[in-house]
Amino acid sequence: MDSNIENNNKKPILEAINLSKRYEDNALALDNVSFTIHPGEIFAMLGGNGAGKTTTINLFLNLIEPTSGDCKIDGVSCVSKPLEAKKKVAYVSENxxxxxxxxxxxxxxxxxxxxxxxxxxxxxxxxxxxxxxxxxxxxxxxxxxxxxxxxxxxxxxxxxxxxAPAILLDEPTSGLDPKAGAEFVNLLKELKKEGKAILMSTHDIFRAKDVADTIGIMNKGQLVMKKKQSEIHNEDLEQLYIKYMAGYMENAA
Amino acid sequence: MFKVMLKKEILQIISSNKFAISFAVCSILILLTFFVGANSYLLSRDQYEAAVQENIRGMDGITDWRMINHRIFLPPQPLAALVNGISNDIGRNINMEGMGELRAHDSKYNEDPIYAAFRFLDLNFIFQIILSLFAVLLLYNAINGEKELGTLRLTFSNSVSRSQYILSKIVGSFSAIIIPLLIPIAIGFILLPLMGVPMTSTDWISLLGIIFSGVLYFSVFLTLSIFISASTAKSSTSFLVLLIVWIASVIVIPRASILISGRLVDVPSVDEINSKKSHYMRQISGETLSAMGNFKPTSNNDIMREFNEFMDEINTERDEKVTKFNSQVNQERRNAQMEQEKLALNLSRVSPASSFYLISSSFAGTSMELEKNYHEQAKAYQKVFADFQREKEGMTTGGGMMFIVRKAGVEENPIDPSELPEFVFKPPSLESRINSALPDLGILFVYNFIFFLVGYVKFLKFDLR
Amino acid sequence: MLKLIVIKELKNIIQSPKFTATFTTLSVLLLLSFYIGINEYKYSLEQYNTATLLANDRVKDTRSWMGVSYSTYREPKPLQYLVGGINNDIGRYSTIVHSDEVKLRNSAYSDDPLFALFRNIDFSSIAMIVFSLFAILFSYNAINGEKEEGTLKLIFSNSVPRAKYIIGKIVGSWLGLVVPLLIPILLGLLLLLINNIYLNGTEWLSLVSLIFISIVYLTFFIALGTLVSSVTKSSVASFMILLVLWIVTVFIIPRVGVMSAAQMVEVPTISQIESQQDAYSKDRWQIYMDELSDKWEKRRAAMAGMTDEEKEAYEDDMSYAWMEEDDKARKQVEKDIADYNQKLNEDYVKRKIVLEQLALNFSRISPASLFQLAAMNLATSDIELKHRYEESMREYKNRFMDFAEKKQEESGESGMFTIKMSSDGGFKLNDGRQEGGLDVSELPKYVSPKQNYASLLNSIILDSVLLIIYSVICFGIAFAAFLRFDVR
CATH class of the missing domain: 1.10.8 (Helicase, Ruva Protein; domain 3)
Structure with missing residues (x-):
């Protein structure tokens, strides 16, 4: 709790402000997504394939331009000053x-x-x-x-x-053996202590729950859930995940 | 930052097996080409010298300069062994007579058809076919390969601008690929004087010109590969596209454009021309024959000399007519040929391989000009030779009828073959070589520039994801 | 099981975008080569027809059979335009004249060096360069590519014997590459028919054999690709190795083989030979002239002391005998010279054959040379082409000269060019020629050397058998290597 209060006083390192991305084939890859990540905070994005996790990371890396909205790293816009912004971010890809x-x-x-x-x-x-x-x-x-x-x-x-103050991790634990996975979690915790702001996309619900401060669930380009780790501490995240995904399906239907 | 990327680019190329293998193969082939070229030059020089000597020796014991069977030969040039051009296709030996049309016979390929079947190994071939293929091979995945590898994303997660990246890519891969290639070429250069090939300063500069244009041609394929690699998403696609472009520009376009455009412009065949000429010749020799009956000796002293001079006058007059007629007929063919040549070459220039061929053969002195050059110089020598014969015997050969009269019982003095004026072939001057190479050099520059620019622009829009 | 593997392999090849692209390119090139070949053939045939007509006209123009000159041309053969060989490099015709040796001169390329610039684009060069590349492109990852994709492991998780798999693989890829190729080739043959290119029985057989040989050549490269792919781990490595092998076999060995042979065997150049021949003939004529002068001196001595009328009567009496005598001597000189030339030529040809055999054997290491040699032999554009034609033209020259002599005798004219010169009478010329042209209707016809299919077959047997052996060896090694291949 203390750390959260502390964080709220500092300015956020990673910011997504109403991010939307529509591709040329008119598919909406990202739909009005907003979140902030403060120093020493780990934000885990969960979601199926094509949910928009990698698109979010691509937007932070300015590999694509957003259709609307903005994203900032340490206050620098990734859209208008990509080179400046990218000085402040490190990236680890899925593979x-x-x-x-x-x-x-x-x-x-x-x-x-x-x-x-x-x-x-x-x-x-x-x-x-x-x-x-x-x-x-x-x-x-x-x-x-x-x-x-x-x-x-x-x-x-x-x-x-x-x-760099911000780290983007795209499925960092996929393909690691359990031992290496555990080592990686420890490493993440160390980085967190150093005050890095970490955005991580993952399929790994259990590890996310273990390490993340905030957990977001994405589906079809929308951030359908965003909760503090403390809020879901006692809940079964797997059930929650399935629920949100299903709920979205109902909404969509 | 640029330096870091440049260094990585160079390191990346040099540390790959692909580069090691292609570099080894290219080095061996380049050295082999220089070695084989030098050897075959020395061999053909020996043969040339033997032929010249045999020609002089054949004049031993002859008592009349009009009875010699004089031939001149196209001397082999060191650079022609390195860039064959058309030197093996055109006739090299000319039977020299004081009058009449000169015809060069015995092309190397006609004499030794086995070479025609398998062709020679020369620098032009190495650059045109082998090096261009390796250029494609080394850079077909320059951009999209990094994307497939995932390193492109990682690289652009840093504060790297696209233009910085593409420039470092181009500059880095160029220096990594081209500079090592200069090593075997330099060794080849050293090999030439070591093996006893006499190189004039013009030869050296021309050779440098050949290498320079070769590098320029090579870099067309490098820029092209980068361009294609930046325009396609998958490296297997870019390889296929490049392979097809390579086949088209190296093997198909040059040949097909010459064959097709060559046939678009109608050039009268040599046989038709020859037939016209011989018809005219026959017609006019009848006149000569009747003119001969008018000979009236003025004194009894040296009646033969007087007759020879009389005949020479008739022959000269006839030769003038024949030459006029022939040159008119030749001109017709020549004009048509020029038109054909121009069209064919311009069409073939769509392919950088043709441009490179034209440049390197111009520098080596083995372009289409070689034939014209040789012919003109032989014609100039013909005048010298004719004057020499006239001075010695009162008339020259080749005009048709000729009388050699031997007085019974009189021992005539044999001629001294060393008095014969020598035919010295002058290869084209450096200036003319450069001049004829310039337009195509310009074309190669333009190709480089366009591919570079398009590749650059394509990359600025490249999908980095 | 085998059928299943074969069909999978076929589909795998034919459904790939790589196949569509390369197959289209190859088809375009093949059709282009047929199209250009047909046009070039037609053009050359037209040229040939005009040239022969003109040669006949020239004989018609001539006024005496004595010293008549004629030209015999090589008739273009359709297959020579599918397999250029040395067809454009050697002379197109020889002059048939008493005073000159038969020698093919004026090659198409020396007449029009423009066409020599980039050489021909014929069926054989397309086959030699592109077929092999095509085969490599589809077989370089035959084995190790499946390993990289992981499909190999999956396949062998079933009860599939290795031998069956590799055989199915080879058969499938062979069918997948060869059968589609037959389409543009058959279209090419159709082009021949549409254009009314006449081929005789032997030529059809040769053409079929040519296609057969090209397929064997393609097969070799499929075998080589499979071989390299089953002895290397990564497909990138096998592709590099194959590309280098391809460059070496297609471009380097054939050339280097011939060039190194040339540097081992010394053969005098034609100009050296001709200078020797010239020198001999000069010497021989000199001797003849000397003898002639002696004869005239004797003849004049016999007339010593005669009056002018007596002299004239005597000369008139004797002139025919004298002419006969001189003519006989002259013929002897010509015969001597011809014999000497013949001897030198034979010697030259012998040395040349040694060189050629050596060079050919060097280059036979490369399957590309084997293919090229066989193709040239089938299309009669082989290295012996020049020799064959010169031989037959020499034979024709004898017939022609006999005919001309006969005609000359029949005409009753001396054909000799005589000049009488005296200090008071000036010049009297008699060119011994009839007015008007010659009748060429009975002129012996020159026929190109004929080759039957048996002799053609004979000439390609070595090369094709070698090519087949090479392919079988490659398949054998590929097979053995695959049995030990690390499938993991």
């Missing part, structure tokens, strides 16, 4: 695919410099790689031999090293 012919270190080096941190030492790279749980003998191996989990770890390492 991290880095350059297969580069080693882990080379990939890290490139993406971190791209993130604007030019003067990090090799040791700092290594310590973060260790922190995310990559074995040391893999540091200088080419990525093409890596498993999905190992690549995911590299992706997370990149986002940590960028040290």
């Amino acid at each position: 991290v695919m880095l350059y297969p012919d580069f080693t882990a270190m080379q990939n890290l080096d490139f993406f971190i410099k791209l993130g604007g941190r030019m003067n990090l030492s090799k040791d700092e790279y290594k310590s973060v790689l260790k922190r995310v749980g990559l074995q040391e003998d893999a540091f200088n191996k080419k990525l093409k031999g890596f498993s999905k989990g190992m690549r995911q770890k590299c992706g997370i390492a990149i986002s940590i090293l960028k040290d």
Whole structure:
């Protein structure tokens, strides 16, 4: 509770303000979505395939332009000043695919410099790689031999090293084994302590409940539910999820 | 930031197996081409020298300059071995006579049909076919491949502008691909003098011109690949599109456009021309024959010399008529040919491969001009040769009828073959080579520029998701 | 089971967008090659017909059978325009004249270098370059691609024997590539018929064999693709390897083979040979002239002391005998020279054959060369084409010369060009020619060398058998490699 009060006093890092996106084929991918994420807060978006989770992330990354509304990172609009905004965000994709012919270190080096941190030492790279749980003998191996989990770890390492106030995670735990998944949750909690604002899309209801401060459920481009973790503490999230999805269906019908 | 991306681009290309294999293959082929080219130049130079000597040796013991069977040959050029052009297709040997039309015979391919069947390995071929294919192979997925890989999203989750990205992509891949290629080429350059190929400064500069245009042509395919890769969503699609474009521009367009447009313009066949000429010749030799009856010697001293001079006068007069007629007929054919050539070449220029071919053969001195050049120089030499014969014997050969009279019992002095004026073929000057290469160089520049620009614009609108 | 696999493979190929794109391209190219071939053939035939007519006209124009000159042309054959071979590179005609050796001159390319610039686009070059690329494009990931997609594992989770799978795979992909290809080829044949291109029985057989050989060639590359795909892990790697192999077999080995052979065997150039021949003939004529001068000196000596009238009477008496005697000597000279030339030519041809055999054997490592050699042999545009024609033209020249001599005798004219010159009488010319032209109706006809199908078959047997062996070996290795393939 205390942390929430504290957060409310600070200005939000990630803001979605009436975001809508209609594609050229007239499909409404995102329908008037709004939310804010404060420092030290994790917002988990749940929803089926095509619910609009990735579209939201794409809008924050300015990979597409919104039809209406705005999104801001640390107060900077992603629509009008995308380059400025993107300095303040790190991103981990669902299926991290880095350059297969580069080693882990080379990939890290490139993406971190791209993130604007030019003067990090090799040791700092290594310590973060260790922190995310990559074995040391893999540091200088080419990525093409890596498993999905190992690549995911590299992706997370990149986002940590960028040290941006906001982090966007697109299905970060898909494909991780239970042990790695648990490690990742711990890592998220550490990042949260560091005061990062984290937007995470996921299918993983249980883990979301475990780690998120706020949980949103998306369906057909709408944010159909948004509740604080404390509010749903005693509820069965799975039932809630199914209920909201079904409810939406009824509404739609 | 730009530097970081540039470095990554270079590193990415250089560390791929694809690059390692293509670089190795290209290096071997380039070196092989230089080696084989130098060797075949040396071989044909030996053959040329042997032929020249044999020609002189054949004159031994002959007592009359009009009885020599003199031939001139097109000397092999070092660059022609590296860029064949049409040098193997045109006749190289000319039977020299003081008058009449000169005809070059024995093209390399006619003499050695086996080469015609399999062709030669030359720089033009390596650049035109092999390097362009590797360019496509290396960059067909430059943009959409990164999208498939997911790195494009990751890259653009940073504060990177699109134009910065595409520029670093182009500059980076260019430097990563082109600079290494210069190594085997440089070794090839060194190989030439090492193997004893005499290169003049014109040759060197022309060779540089060939390499430069080769790189320019190569980069057309690089920019094209980036352009196509930025216009298609899937790398397998862009590869197929590029492969089809490659087949069309390297194999189909140059050939088809020449064949088709060549047939659009009607050029009278050589046989028709020859037949017209020989008909006229026959008609006019009747006149000569009757004119000969009018010979009246003025004195008894050197009646033969007097007769020769008389004949030479008739022959010259006849030759003038024949030449006039022939050149008129030739001109007709030549004009039609020029028109045909112009149309065909312009059509073929749709393909950068043709433009590159035209540039490299201009630089090597093996373009269509070679035939004209050789013919003109042979004609100039013919005058020299005719004057030489006239000076020695009072008349020249090739005018038709000729009388060689030997006085019984008189031992005549054999001729000294070393007195014969030598035929020296002058390859085109550097300036003329550059001039004829310029328009096509311009075309290649334009291709580069257009593909670059379109690729750039396409990427600005590229769907990054 | 096998049928199921074959059908799946067929569908897999034919339904892919890759197939639509490449198949369309290939069809367009094949039809283009037929279209251009037919047009080029028609054009050359027209040229040939005019040229032969003009050659006859020239003989008609001539006023004496003595020293008559004629030209024999190579008749264009339709298949030579589907498989260009060396057809455009070697001379189109030879002059048939007493004083000159038979020699094909004026190749189509040397007459019009424009067409030599980028060479021909004929059926064989399309087949050689594009068929092979096409085959590689569809077989490079035959095995490892299925592994990457995960379908291989799924297939072998059923009770499918490996041998059956690989056979089904090969048969399916072969059918999927070859059968569609037959469509544009058959359309091409239809084009031949529509354009009224006449082919005789042998030519039809050759054409069918040509198509057969091209399919064997395509099969080889399918086999090679399958082979490489079953010995490499990733499809990217197998594609690179295949592309390099393709470049090496199609472009490099044929050329390098021939060029390295040339640098091993020394063959004098034609100009060297001709200079030697010239030198000999000069020498020989010089000797003849010397003898002639001696003879005249003797003849004049015999007339010494005669009065002018006696001299004239004596000369009139003797002139025919003298002419006969001189003519005999002259013929001997010509024969000597011809023999000498023949000897040099034979020697030259022998050395050349050694070179050619060596070069061909080098290049036979490459299936592309095998295909090209077989195709050229079938279309009679092979390397021996020049030799064959020169041989037959030489034979024709003998017939022609005999005929001309006979005609000359019949005409009763001496045909000799005589000049009498004396200090007071000036010049008297007698060109010994009749007024008006010659009758060419009985002129012996030149017929191109005929090749029957048996001899053609003979000439392609080695290359086609080798090509088949290569394909079988590739399939064999692919088969064996797949039995051990790591399906995981």
